[in-house]
Amino acid sequence: MKSKLIILLSCFFIGLSYGQIEKIEPPFWWSDMNHNQLQLLCYGKEISKYNVQIEGVTISDVTKTENPNYLFVTMDTKGIKPGNISINFKENDKVIFSQPYEFRSRRENSSQRKGFDSSDVIYLIMPDRFANGDPNNDSHPETVEKADRSNPGGRHGGDIQGVIDHLDYLKNLGATALWSTPLLEDNEPVYSYHTYAQSDLYKIDPRYGTNEDYKRLATEMHKLDMKLIMDYVTNHWGSKHWMIRDLPAKDWIHQWPEGFRRSNYRMTTQFDTNASKVDAKGCMDGWFDTTMPDMNQSNPLLLNYIIQNAIWWIEYADLDGFRVDTYSYNDKQGIAQWTKAIMDEYPNFNIVGEVWMHDQAQMSYWQKDSKIGAIDNFNSNLPSVMDFTLHDALMVVFNEDEGAWDKGMIKVYENFTNDFLYPDIHNILVFPGNHDTNRINEIYQGDIDKYKMAMTLIFTTRGIPQIYYGDELGMLGNRDKKGDGDIRRDFPGGWKGDKQNAFLSSKTKGGRTNDQEAFHSFTKKVLNWRKNTPVIHSGKLLQFIPFDNVYVYFRYNQEKSVMIVINNNTKEQKIDIARFKEGLKDFKIGTDIITDSNIDVTEDFTIKSKTSMILELK
Structure with a gap:
């Protein structure tokens, strides 16, 4: 990636007369960014036939793609002041139409924002299943799937307002950061609640709220000295994304002769010196699922698009971190450039990548400045990875009552003997479970003693603890037997009319049961102690x-x-x-x-x- 950031602006209009612009992406930008190259991606019927002129701004490059409906124009934004500029689209030296574009002032010291770290405890939610703060947006005319709380795989109505309404609950529990699974629009007809098949990268799904609601969530969290982490998806988009329907170029996504080929999911092919090229391609270029076209991060225009989109959300919503979905399925050189561009703009930010592997050497390959990665001259630039090997141990260890050479607590001990492989061991995410795994309390059959042992370990070992919503209540869930919906149950009391409200103490009528209170009180006590105990952080x-x-x-x-x-x-x-x-x-x-x-x-x-x-x- 060049030292100057390239910003992509898309002007989008379908089936409209010439001279009209329906959508601009990003919808605005900021002056005084550290990188000052701006690339305008304009979309419209045969828009590539136009010349572009911007008064007072130098245009350094114009790129056309095989699709005449796209035009990429690069300009220098150095010295641009907050306010509007005019983009003129010309034919035969005549201005056919103009489009205003806004530059805003940045927050003071925006580039020096501090991301999440080992002093934090991250609370993970699936927003559709956490709390319904605004029943009026449960279904929306702009999206296909409607609310059906009776369907475990359907939309249940949880939203951003529901999260805001219960920030005090998270604060009192001892959580200091919130990771929400994606909130951007997902307009798939079924299973859209997980929101990993996104149809608009600049728009909060209207069933969750608005962009302003998301920005307000960050503001309210910062008032409570809490941090907001966005779940960002680089590897795939949804099949209903407007750009997927009219690709800028054939290589915008990974194409296969048969139309669809599922990834082989063998991430080891990304660094295996003995791997065949066909297998490496099968992992990196295969689609995650039929509704998730696999994006080609080696295409520089696509790469610029997701770089600027990520930075736009950081700047707009005032974010404190990213969790990146399926990090190791991306083109590894492309995702390394994406990560570096963000960290260059925000050097104190933090990004944790999902590298779901079962060997410490293989996971450590993906952390910034890895000695393992250096073997093939690769540096991901990724500050943090998730400790899936510790999670593997936690899935069984507290059901192994008698210690042996390879059973019981030795599995935990052995996990930490490989810490030398990681360049920054404190910047590792440790967790008992998440939205893709069986509930920790399901594994231990609701045994609170086993829960306490597991969470004692998570809350006091090295790294950044993450807890999955409802675990602090003893919530159960088995995806193997009952599907994903079972590990993503509604938080009791998040919906008006719920018979029980687990946001409230057991001392309150209709509040937590005595059993739930036992789980909750232990979690709250240890987390609030941890919050003020720096030796546990570092x-x-x-x-x-x-x-x-x-x-x-x-x-x-x-x-x-x-x-x-x-x-x-x-x-x-x-x-x-x-x-x-x-x-x-x-x-x-x-x-x-x-x-x-x-x-x-x-x-x-x-x-x-x-x-x-x-x-x-x-």
Whole structure:
């Protein structure tokens, strides 16, 4: 990518007379951006026959594609002040029509915005299933699929207003950041609620609200010192996207002779030195699904389009981070350029990529400055990846009661022995589950003791914790037996008329049940403690080989040390203080923040079966 950002502007009008413009993308831009090249993508019937002139602005390049309905014009925006400019479309030196285009002022220090990091706890929601704040937008005349709450795979009506209405709940729980699955328009006729098949990259789905509503969500979160993370999709668009219906060029998407070819999903082909070219192409160029055309990030015009779209949303909505869907399915050189362009504009921003693999070396390949990636001279520029190997362990480990050579807590220990592979181990997302996995409480049959052990680990180990909505209530869900809808159930109380409102305490009539309160109170207590404990955010990790299915580790820095003990055994276990002297040093007392009890750590102590301790050492 060149050092100057290329901005794509699309002027879109279908079936209209010459001289009319229906849509501009982006709809406006900002002056004083760090990169000052702006590329206008104009769309309209045979618009490429026109010459373009912009008074007072230098046009450096004009590009036409095989489709005469597109015209790309590059101009220099250096020195442009906030306000409107006029874009003139000419034929035979005569202006046929003009289009005003607005430049806005940036927020102060916008480029220095600070993204999410290991001091945060991310709360993941599926907005359609979280809370319905505005029943009037459950269905919308501009979109095909209508609300049907009785259908597990249909739209249920959750929206942005519902999230705003319950920000205090998230704040009180101890969450500091919100990751919502995509909110942009998805006009597929079925299963549009997941919103990963987007039909308009500049428009919030009207069943969720408006662009202004999304911007307001960020504003309200920032008032509460919380951060907003956008789920961004680079690998594919929806089949109903207006540009898919009239492609700028054949190579805008990956085409196959048979029309559709599904990805082989073998991401290892992206770096396997022994991989055949046909298999590598089958992964990268294959479609994720029939309704999701696979975008070609090696096309420079498409790449510029998604770069500018991403930056537009950061600037417009005042975002604090991206989670990028199916990151490792993209053209890897193209997605690396996309990531670099964003991080060059916002050097303190953060982006976490979904790299769903099951080997630490393979996942670490995708983190910025990876030693593994350097083997084939690849640098993704991606600050953060998701710790799927830790998730793999969590899916089984607390159901393995008796520790063995390769069972029980040793699986957790072994995960962390490979931390040396990651360039920035603190910038790793750790999670017990998400919108694509079986619920953690389903795996552990609603056993709160197992939940507490799992979440103790997630909340106190290195990295950035992420919790999936409803886990803090003990919510169940099995996608293997009942489909995706079962792991994406409605949050109780998010809809008017719900029999129960789990946003409210068990002390309130109709609020959380006693069982839900037990899950919630534990989560809230640990998260609010974590929020104010920097050693957990950035301290070093010292771990000991588990014996008898008991795992002990320390998080420490020069100022403070915390000892974590997880007894996954079915029997009470004795903690041999002498073995852990390296971490205990000269500390005398450990205050367990879970039970508020003090433990004398100068002598051996016991820990009950299937429990955990978080000991602040003094």
